[in-house]
Every structure is written in C-alpha cells, then in structure tokens.
Amino acid sequence: MNSLLMKLPLFHRLFGPKEDSRSAARDRLKTALVTDRQTVAPQLMNCLQKDIEECTSRYLRADNNTSVYKIIKKDGQMTLKVEIPILHINRQRDLPQEALKEERAEESIELKLSGTKLRKRRRRKKEDDTNS
C-alpha cells in the first residue's frame, strides 16, 4: 500500500526519501576548481616552489633541478605532492637560531612535565617500599 502511494508524484515528493544533490555539487566543484585554478595561474606553482625552496634551503641542500611539484587526486581529495631529492642535511649548529630557540623552549616544557611525573613515580615507589 505504501509503495503504491509512493508512485503518485505528489505523495513521493512529500514523503519520499530526501535527495541531497547540493553537497555533491559543492564537493565536485571544489575539486574541479583546484585543477582549474592551477592551470589558469601557473604562476601559483612557480611561486609555491620558490617559497618552498627558500624554506628548505635553511635546513638542507636539495637538488632543486630534479624536484617534483604536483597537485594530484588522492583518496578523493586534491593533494599537493612534493618530492625533493636531498643532497645534504645541515648540522644542528647550522639550523636557523630563531627556530632552534623555540624548539628548545618547547623541549624544556616537556622535560618539566616529565620531571613532575618522575617525582610522582618515585614517591609512589617509596610508599610501596615502606609498606612492604
């Protein structure tokens, strides 16, 4: 009876399953536009590559002539794929000092945290020892 009623257009429209095509349109468009914008503005990839080269040069020496920059589709999502052959990695003393300072600050916070944990553990151990 129900399925018979569903064949009536009005009834189907009122009570039939909801068809959502809006989100499909939105997602498909977003993916299509990634490729479109890349082809319309090839400068984008060039600028991006230059920026990344400048950034990596602070940490390592790369073979920028054979590097690969690509936007590919992976798991239904547009992904930036970058492959940079490394020729040489910098030593610690050659790292940018600003970034190093921040890194050290974070490390010391971690150490403090682990310090309190350590003290707690020691206290617990002491209690266990006295109990036994």
Add this chain to the structure above:
Amino acid sequence: MGKVIVVTSGKGGVGKTTCTANIGAGLASQGHSVVLIDTDIGLRNLDLVLGLENRIVFDLVDVVEGKCRSFRQAMIKDKRFENLHILASAQSREKDAVKPEQMKKLCKELKSEFDYIILDCPAGIEMGFKNAIAGADEAIVVTNPEVSAVRDADRIVGLLEAAEITDIRLILNRVKPGLIQRGQMLSVSDVQGILNIELLGQVPEDERIVHSSNRGEPAILDPRSKAGMAYRNVVARILDPAVPMVSPQTSIWSKLRRVLTADLGAQVG
C-alpha cells in the same frame, strides 16, 4: 568621472543581458546618467530586452570605425528613463571588428560624460570578452547556482584578476530558495564560499522576467516581479555598499510543504 563596469559570466544564458538592462534602468531611474554598451558583436540582444530594437541607426562598430560623427549620434535614448542611453552592437560583423585598444579609448571618452558605463559582455573568454574588459574599472560576475555556471565564473574571476581588475562582485541569479531548502541546489553561501568574492546581490528565479523581456520592459519597472525587487536592491547596493542585501524569500506554500514533509515524513518513516 564616471565608472566603467563590465557585466560578465563566462557561461552563456545565466542572465548577463537582463542584469545589465535592469541595473542600467535602475541607476538611471535614480537620476544617474547611464550608458549601456552591448559588446556582443554578431549576437546583439540588449536592444531587444530593452525594447529599443527599432531605433538603431549606428552601432558600436560604426563608432569605433568613425562612421558616425561621434558616439552621441549612435546612442539611443530610452524614452522611459531620460538618463538611460544604449549603444547597440553590430549584428552583421565579426568579433574582431573591435580591438581592446579602441574599447579602452571609447570607455575613457564616455567616462567624462556619464556616471555609469555598463558593458554587457558576450559569453566565452575570447576576443569579445577581452574587448569588453579592456576599458573596465570594475566587474560584476553573474552566475547561477549550477556547477557549470559556477566553474565558468571562477575561471572568469581568474582572468579578470590577471587583467588587473580587482573590484569584482558577484550576482547570483536564478536562485530557487525552495530547492536550496530541500538540499537540491547550491546555496548562496555555497557559491560564495567557493568563489570567494564579494556578493552584490541574489536574484530569485522569476517567471515574470519572461513577460518583461517579451514586452521589452525591464523587470525593475514591474512592481509584481520578485526579480525586479532584487534588482532594485542590487542598484541600491551599487550606489551605497552599506545597504543590506535582500535574500529571496521562500513562498508560503513551500514553507508549508516543508513543515508537512518534516512532520508527516517522520511519522511515515
């Protein structure tokens, strides 16, 4: 000094000419001097939409080729709005009859005499598009809430930016609020989120637009037209960006249907 605005879209049939006609009529009715230029050489239509097709003597190509004394001679004055003028396109010529440099020069001349010069751009991204944007200061991109129209609009935005036109605003035309509510159409915020440009206005799908163009009268004159109402809002926002945007309202029936669907649908399911 006037402003040159190009109305463009990439895809054909999204409502560029209707938009141009209504914005022009609206600005003129507010007392601004306006000239509308149809740059679609070989496929002229702006004259027809405005009901001025019988009054064309000279066209855009005649003006740039110097076949008439000056652009004034080629301009058709609209009898309904004394400040509205149109410069029709040539029907029997090719797109390359006009060059971007010539358009630039013409726009510059017109700027000193009119408040608004609005260019109706042809569909596509070839010569006609390049001509239309050559002299433009700003752009209005018209699109519909459909994947193909939005994609083309995105391409157009990229090309406008490459041509160093940075003042780009969007009109979303043919919006069907009922369909959006049912999740079957891209919403206004979907489109704006994807294109990421300033929204000038949203115009609902309106059957009365057909009546308007049948008679050659802009919808903005039709007090019963929902699209006309939206265009009045667009014009107000062009004149003063602080004016809030009006969103198309869903009809009472579609609201009622939604309530019924939600309630009864839950019972059935």
